[in-house]
Amino acid sequence: MAKQNTSTEELINLQNISFGYTKDKLILDNLNFKLKLSERIGLIGANGTGKTTLAFIILGLLTPQQGKVKLFGKICQTEKDFQQIRPKIGFVFQNADDQIIFPTVLEDVAFGPLNLGLSSEQALHKAENILKKLGIEHLKHRNIFNLSGGEKKLVSIAGVLAMSPKVLILDEPTIGLDEHSRAKLINILTKLDLSYFIISHDYDFLARTTQKQYILKNKTIFLDNTIVLHKHEHAHPLGYITHDHT
Numbered sequence: 001m002a003k004q005n006t007s008t009e010e011l012i013n014l015q016n017i018s019f020g021y022t023k024d025k026l027i028l029d030n031l032n033f034k035l036k037l038s039e040r041i042g043l044i045g046a047n048g049t050g051k052t053t054l055a056f057i058i059l060g061l062l063t064p065q066q067g068k069v070k071l072f073g074k075i076c077q078t079e080k081d082f083q084q085i086r087p088k089i090g091f092v093f094q095n096a097d098d099q100i101i102f103p104t105v106l107e108d109v110a111f112g113p114l115n116l117g118l119s120s121e122q123a124l125h126k127a128e129n130i131l132k133k134l135g136i137e138h139l140k141h142r143n144i145f146n147l148s149g150g151e152k153k154l155v156s157i158a159g160v161l162a163m164s165p166k167v168l169i170l171d172e173p174t175i176g177l178d179e180h181s182r183a184k185l186i187n188i189l190t191k192l193d194l195s196y197f198i199i200s201h202d203y204d205f206l207a208r209t210t211q212k213q214y215i216l217k218n219k220t221i222f223l224d225n226t227i228v229l230h231k232h233e234h235a236h237p238l239g240y241i242t243h244d245h246t
């Protein structure tokens, strides 16, 4: 069989999407967006411009008044369509509390793989590995509800990675993370063999983790208006001494 050219495979394709929470006010108007296999795209935009709304539309949690949502080459309209695709999409919510299911960290991270059919032993093993990778293994027996905001965020990212998604959508993944955790997340994301779409206000983070960055503005994404982010120097105590952030 001829080998498929997967480099142009579309994972997410939004066509002419218009959406409003109320009939009289559109949040998104005739928006187009594509994420292809191996692409890593960042999205910035002012507060309240509709970035999270856009992510919810991709996941089928909100239904656009107009337009098509095509995921992995299939037009998704009904809840059943989206249900079939959702396991392939790892979504990290802006608010980590929306993601928590089980009280303890290990159980919570193991829930996804368990749900995908792994034995409880395999699921726990996978969860421990991911926690180790993210440098938060020490939290495994902690009650999630007592964790700090940044710790919760890392646990929610671990939960999503544990499900071996085909594509990641991260909504403000760096909120609440300190410099060390943020650097670790950059390191992990860039080493992953995954396509992803990151919504963030953190320009430097996007410059380090994505190849292309779009802006959501005036209810749409300007695809031909890719902005150029660049890594920049930063300031902190004793920053003049040579150091690294690993």
Ligand SMILES: Nc1ncnc2c1ncn2[C@@H]1O[C@H](COP(=O)(O)OP(=O)(O)OP(=O)(O)O)[C@@H](O)[C@H]1O
Binding pocket: 021, 027, 045, 046, 047, 048, 049, 050, 051, 052, 053, 054, 094
């Ligand atoms: N359930 C809802 N009902 C009505 N309006 C909503 C609802 N959820 C969000 N909105 C409004 O829709 C607009 C877009 O919200 P959204 O959360 O998508 O913005 P955002 O770009 O993610 O913002 P931020 O950068 O602050 O996270 C905002 O004005 C918000 O107040």
Ligand SMILES: [Mg+2]
Binding pocket: 051, 052, 053, 094, 171
């Ligand atoms: Mg948001």
